[in-house]
Amino acid sequence: METQAWPWPAGAATGVGSLPGVDIAEAQRIVLGELPALPHLPELPARxxxxxxxxxxxxxxxxxxxxxxxxxxxxxxxxxxxxxxxxxxxxxxxxxxxxxxxxxxxxxxxxxxxxxxxxxxxxxxxxxxxxxxxxxxxxxxxxxxxxxxxxxxxxxxxxxxxxxxxxxxxxxxxxxxxxxxxxxxxxxxxxxxxxxxxxxxxxxxxxxxxxxxxxxxxxxxxxxxxxxxxxxAAVALDLTLVRRLDPLGEAIDAGLGLLAGAVPATPTAPGQRPTSASVAERVGRLWDQLGFPRARLVEQVVVTPACGLAGADPEYARAALTACRDAARRLAET
Structure with missing residues (x-):
């Protein structure tokens, strides 16, 4: 694939969109603080x-x-x-x-x-x-x-x-x-x-x-x-729902960017919080299965939650964004 300029910085993470709560000022502060490389406009459907x-x-x-x-x-x-x-x-x-x-x-x-x-x-x-x-x-x-x-x-x-x-x-x-x-x-x-x-x-x-x-x-x-x-320019997916690797690999090889949904939208167990290590491992494992070099991952992939976080508690939602950001940094260092 020819060299391509992606519409985001290398090693970026972002949110899908929705967050819990009804305070848009606080939600925007969280997004700008936790996702400085690729912030987004929050959505608060609880309103x-x-x-x-x-x-x-x-x-x-x-x-x-x-x-x-x-x-x-x-x-x-x-x-x-x-x-x-x-x-x-x-x-x-x-x-x-x-x-x-x-x-x-x-x-x-x-x-x-x-x-x-x-x-x-x-x-x-x-x-x-x-x-x-x-x-x-x-x-x-x-x-x-x-x-x-x-x-x-x-x-x-x-x-x-x-x-x-x-x-x-x-x-x-x-x-x-x-x-x-x-x-x-x-x-x-x-x-x-x-x-x-x-x-x-x-x-x-x-x-x-x-x-x-x-x-x-x-x-x-x-x-x-x-x-x-x-x-x-890109597709945003829940990685747990990817059943066939070949179509995804072909799309990526043809130049489609990937917003890789690697953090569950809600806790999988009471009190559970995502870690950057597990998120980075999930994204990296998929990328390796697709057969692409890790250097390309840092440019072409953005780490995200699997879907919107409106159904999560506020602490989990913030932890999910933090895990995405830190996982992207881990991947950029490998």
């Missing part, structure tokens, strides 16, 4: 509707208002209270980022839901999910692409010395492609989305961002070839 993955991203949509109905997001006729709340929460978070990361000159990561997960998570006004209507999915993708373009530009304006890395969260992508998304009744599933339109949806958002993009999916059967074809 309620509008701080969740779907509602938070829906706040970015252009000319496509949404509202809550029966605890689900659906397309609305006009912007209302639910959308205002989601936008207010995001604006508050961005203000904290601007204040606390002032003068930051490295790479800063932000996260939004991808188009396939949004299509599976937002309902049409008549009830079915947007996923049911190919035209609605195209409209949603266009709205998201424009919203992402504006969002990335806003973060660049707020942090003029930083490089923005966009993470597209696509936890529903394998289910969308395989036709496993349940209908409203729960007795059926939506038809699978073909690879070509799925790739085009993802590519449209990636291109609109005009920034390096990592696609995150903490589910089995991540379609690595689709992620590459969409133009993403």
């Amino acid at each position: 309620g509707p509008g701080a969740d993955l779907i509602g938070r991203t829906a706040a970015l949509l252009v000319d496509l208002p949404v509202e809550l109905y029966a605890a689900r997001w659906r397309v609305a006729a006009r912007p209302g209270r639910d959308l205002r709340r989601a936008r207010d929460l995001l604006e508050r978070d961005l203000d904290q980022m601007t204040e606390q990361a002032e003068g930051f000159t490295g790479t800063f990561k932000i996260q939004v839901a991808g188009p396939l997960t949004l299509a599976a998570g937002i309902d049409l006004p008549t009830g079915p999910r947007m996923l049911r209507d190919a035209g609605a999915v195209r409209d949603l993708t266009g709205s998201l692409a424009e919203g992402v373009r504006l969002h990335v530009a806003d973060v660049r304006r707020r942090l003029p010395g930083a490089t923005v890395l966009l993470q597209l969260d696509e936890p529903s992508m394998p289910a969308v492609l395989a036709g496993r998304v349940p209908t409203e009744s729960g007795f059926g599933t939506y038809r699978p989305v073909e690879t070509a339109p799925a790739t085009e949806s993802l590519r449209r958002v990636v291109e609109a961002a005009a920034a390096p993009v990592a696609v995150h999916c903490c589910a089995p059967d991540v379609p690595l070839e689709l992620v590459r074809a969409a133009g993403a």
